[in-house]
Amino acid sequence: MAAKSDDEVARTRLEELRLDSNRIQELSDEELYTSDSNADYEDLGPAIPSEADNIVYVNRMMPIFDDLQTETSRAQQQTLDKILPYLEGNPSNFPLNSFGIPKLQREKHVKFLIQGLGDKPAAYTTLDAARPWQVYWCLAGLTVLGHDISDYQQKIIDTLTDVQHPEGGYGGGFGHLPHLAPTYAAILSLAMAGSSAAYESINRRTLWHYLGRMKQADGGFTMAVGGEEDIRGAFCVLVALSLLNLPLDLPPDAPARAQGMTTFLDKLDEWISRCQTYEGGISASPGCEAHGAYTFCGLGCLAIMGPPRETMNKYLDMPALIRWLSYRQGAPEGGYAGRTNKLVDGCYSHWIGGCWPLVEAAVDKNLWNRSALGRYILSAAQDEKGGLRDKPGMRPDAYHTCYNLAGLSAAQHNYKFDEKMTGDVGKGSFGAPFHWKGDGLFEGDKVWDEEDVVEEVHPVFVIPFEAAMACREYFEAKDGF
Amino acid sequence: MTKFYHDDPAWADIEPIPQDDTGHPLVAIAYTAEYSEAMGYLRAVMARNEHSERVLALTEHVIGINPAHYTVWLYRARTLEHLSIPPSDELRWLNPIALSHLKNYQIWNHRQAIVDRRDSCEGEADFIAQMLDQDAKNYHVWSYRQWMVERFGLWRDVGEVAFAEEMIGRDVRNNSAWNHRFFVLFGGRKKGQAGEGEEEGKEEEEKEKEKELVQREIEYAKQAIRQAPQSQSAWDYLRAVLRHAHLPISTIAGFANEYNDVSPPRSLHALEAQLEIYAEQNKVDEARSTLEALAEFDPVRKPYWTYRQKELVVA
Numbered sequence: 001m002a003a004k005s006d007d008e009v010a011r012t013r014l015e016e017l018r019l020d021s022n023r024i025q026e027l028s029d030e031e032l033y034t035s036d037s038n039a040d041y042e043d044l045g046p047a048i049p050s051e052a053d054n055i056v057y058v059n060r061m062m063p064i065f066d067d068l069q070t071e072t073s074r075a076q077q078q079t080l081d082k083i084l085p086y087l088e089g090n091p092s093n094f095p096l097n098s099f100g101i102p103k104l105q106r107e108k109h110v111k112f113l114i115q116g117l118g119d120k121p122a123a124y125t126t127l128d129a130a131r132p133w134q135v136y137w138c139l140a141g142l143t144v145l146g147h148d149i150s151d152y153q154q155k156i157i158d159t160l161t162d163v164q165h166p167e168g169g170y171g172g173g174f175g176h177l178p179h180l181a182p183t184y185a186a187i188l189s190l191a192m193a194g195s196s197a198a199y200e201s202i203n204r205r206t207l208w209h210y211l212g213r214m215k216q217a218d219g220g221f222t223m224a225v226g227g228e229e230d231i232r233g234a235f236c237v238l239v240a241l242s243l244l245n246l247p248l249d250l251p252p253d254a255p256a257r258a259q260g261m262t263t264f265l266d267k268l269d270e271w272i273s274r275c276q277t278y279e280g281g282i283s284a285s286p287g288c289e290a291h292g293a294y295t296f297c298g299l300g301c302l303a304i305m306g307p308p309r310e311t312m313n314k315y316l317d318m319p320a321l322i323r324w325l326s327y328r329q330g331a332p333e334g335g336y337a338g339r340t341n342k343l344v345d346g347c348y349s350h351w352i353g354g355c356w357p358l359v360e361a362a363v364d365k366n367l368w369n370r371s372a373l374g375r376y377i378l379s380a381a382q383d384e385k386g387g388l389r390d391k392p393g394m395r396p397d398a399y400h401t402c403y404n405l406a407g408l409s410a411a412q413h414n415y416k417f418d419e420k421m422t423g424d425v426g427k428g429s430f431g432a433p434f435h436w437k438g439d440g441l442f443e444g445d446k447v448w449d450e451e452d453v454v455e456e457v458h459p460v461f462v463i464p465f466e467a468a469m470a471c472r473e474y475f476e477a478k479d480g481f
Numbered sequence: 482m483t484k485f486y487h488d489d490p491a492w493a494d495i496e497p498i499p500q501d502d503t504g505h506p507l508v509a510i511a512y513t514a515e516y517s518e519a520m521g522y523l524r525a526v527m528a529r530n531e532h533s534e535r536v537l538a539l540t541e542h543v544i545g546i547n548p549a550h551y552t553v554w555l556y557r558a559r560t561l562e563h564l565s566i567p568p569s570d571e572l573r574w575l576n577p578i579a580l581s582h583l584k585n586y587q588i589w590n591h592r593q594a595i596v597d598r599r600d601s602c603e604g605e606a607d608f609i610a611q612m613l614d615q616d617a618k619n620y621h622v623w624s625y626r627q628w629m630v631e632r633f634g635l636w637r638d639v640g641e642v643a644f645a646e647e648m649i650g651r652d653v654r655n656n657s658a659w660n661h662r663f664f665v666l667f668g669g670r671k672k673g674q675a676g677e678g679e680e681e682g683k684e685e686e687e688k689e690k691e692k693e694l695v696q697r698e699i700e701y702a703k704q705a706i707r708q709a710p711q712s713q714s715a716w717d718y719l720r721a722v723l724r725h726a727h728l729p730i731s732t733i734a735g736f737a738n739e740y741n742d743v744s745p746p747r748s749l750h751a752l753e754a755q756l757e758i759y760a761e762q763n764k765v766d767e768a769r770s771t772l773e774a775l776a777e778f779d780p781v782r783k784p785y786w787t788y789r790q791k792e793l794v795v796a
């Protein structure tokens with residue numbers, strides 16, 4: 001087996017496939033003719049595509065392989081060996097939908113995420129600095145599944161109030177220093193909790209001062225005082241400013257004022273442009289490698305700074321970006337990889353998949369293969385016991401569950417940006433994200449039934465639309481902090 | 482070895498601040514007694530803004546239990562600065578930790594702060610190489626290397642180019658290594674900066690050198706493509722070098738054709754280059770049939786090739 005080149009493997013597979021499909025054809029013809037009446041068939045309902053059809057599909061998607069073996073090609077081959085059985089068959093024995101693909105295991109995933117919010121043994125101590133993240137991933141995942149989270153409202157408020165820092169922003173835990181990652185997760189979680197109690201638990205005045213301390217002289221933002229500067233920083237800051245309707249101006253005590261900066265947006269557009277690499281994707285900071293998660297953050301920033309059609313076309317080379325995003329979709333896997341020549345991973349279902357609604361609002365519709373992504377998520381990313389994962393053989397976790405589900409939602413729904421920015425919410429600075437609307441279900445080539453369809457997700461905030469709108473509306477109506 | 486503070490006379494003056502939860506919080510972790518207590522003492526020293534040798538030891542203890550704890554790293558960095566600990570001492574302490582926690586964000590930010598303060602990148606390239614031996618595409622490690630290039634002005638540095646070359650030699654598909662090569666060679670010269678303020682004769686000389694470099698890199702990318710024509714990394718590098726030098730895509734027409742003379746082609750990237758050559762030459766029909774071939778041989782990206790079709794008509 002090891003002696004076989006990838007090319008040979010692919011060729012052998014193709015031959016197997018030809019034999020398989022011949023055999024299937026013979027079998028079905030035979031059955032048809034020996035059957036007493038066609039009525040028997042109609043009683044069975046529409047024919048469910050079988051494993052053979054999946055094998056035909058996988059083989060059609062199989063790329064051309066080079067002969068040369070390197071660490072990358074070996075890792076890719078091992079990954080394919082793990083994933084293919086899930087794309088072709090149904091090793092988890094899930095019930096299948098009318099496309100012959102495992103149904104969305106909604107109840108199991110809900111149970112998994114509810115457990116995710118519960119008590120953890122000491123082995124989870126490494127999560128201690130990221131508890132708001134865990135809260136966000138579980139809540140966001142639950143809302144994508146259509147599960148009502150209102151029972152958690154008070155617990156969300158209490159848990160996050162405990163980690164809010166007296167000098168502004170949120171930390172990973174009680175008494176931890178504030179940091180933009182937990183701040184981002186906390187604010188989105190409180191927006192999902194929804195209610196004046198949740199909104200008012202956020203100290204917006206100290207938060208605004210905290211965010212101001214992150215601004216750097218080159219236009220970007222650090223994740224913490226003394227922390228790393230990367231595009232996550234910019235995205236986290238803009239999400240907070242936008243959802244909570246905070247002022248565009250830097251607070252008077254922002255250190256960047258000494259460098260002549262006056263607003264949060266100073267030189268940011270330019271800085272984001274510099275993060276687009278020669279490959280077309282966006283990197284953590286200028287000069288680094290293009291990467292899916294940072295690309296989503298970059299596009300998210302631009303979608304907060306104004307209408308996507310304006311900001312993205314102005315600050316990015318869109319054809320290069322679209323090309324890079326397209327190439328991240330793995331074949332035959334259908335899932336996305338985060339970088340060139342890396343492996344598919346379920347979390348990029350969102351990090352890359354979630355870029356498409358933003359890009360489509362800026363350029364054109366129907367740019368990507370939604371059905372192939374749906375296949376990866378439903379067939380390969382669902383864990384037998386609930387929760388979703390990076391890939392078969394990996395343990396599911398709240399992070400991969402949340403972002404696989406958000407990616408599934410991006411594949412299933414259409415969104416529309418109201419260029420005229422009408423509507424009552426989203427006036428003033430950072431108001432652009434409040435002019436998105438759901439635009440019905442994707443009805444093209446798909447592999448899911450109605451019962452596999454998850455909820456709409458706000459393309460910028462990755463929480464329910466109503467949660468984002470209600471939060472902004474509340475603070476637009478409020479005077480001062 | 483478990484370490485406690487309540488019975489340690491060196492800590493007798495500190496009243497720990499325990500975690501104070503409202504009710505039963507979400508994602509409540511059943512911490513070990515050791516971690517709970519260490520965190521209690523950490524919160525207490527942070528509250529009194531203490532930066533001392535014993536705080537340094539405490540941060541080491543907490544990092545040992547939970548290296549993903551950014552608060553401890555940030556506080557340790559401030560303490561080092563207060564105590565004026567020599568950066569080299571800290572690096573010696575940091576190295577084994579970095580090697581056993583490859584995917585950790587904090588370590589690299591911490592290292593960056595220390596090396597920045599030391600104002601020298603001596604030994605860093607070797608250490609990074611050691612890390613990449615274990616995880617050749619580690620994003621944080623490569624990003625750190627790019628920071629080092631920028632901070633210490635290693636643009637077009639022979640050692641950096643050789644390093645990228647070595648990594649590409651080991652795995653021609655290592656995209657991080659290609660990205661680094663591009664960054665080192667072309668990342669430092671932003672538009673408008675090249676040649677600025679230089680004497681006239683020198684400018685000509687520079688231009689000639691630049692041309693040679695571009696030619697060398699085109700050839701370098703081509704030999705890499707010959708090894709693995711379906712790998713995107715070298716193709717994208719080649720395209721980027723052409724773009725950087727304002728050379729048309731038809732510069733590589735003959736080369737691309739080497740891979741397109743059979744069906745299916747030996748490289749879809751060559752076919753894509755062919756598409757762009759046709760588009761550049763306004764050969765719309767040829768471009769269209771090339772796009773159809775791309776959609777056939779690369780069906781997962783069919784919507785994308787269809788979009789390129791539309792763009793073609795518009796252009």
Ligand SMILES: [Zn+2]
Pocket residue numbers: 345346347348390400
């Ligand atoms: Zn992942």
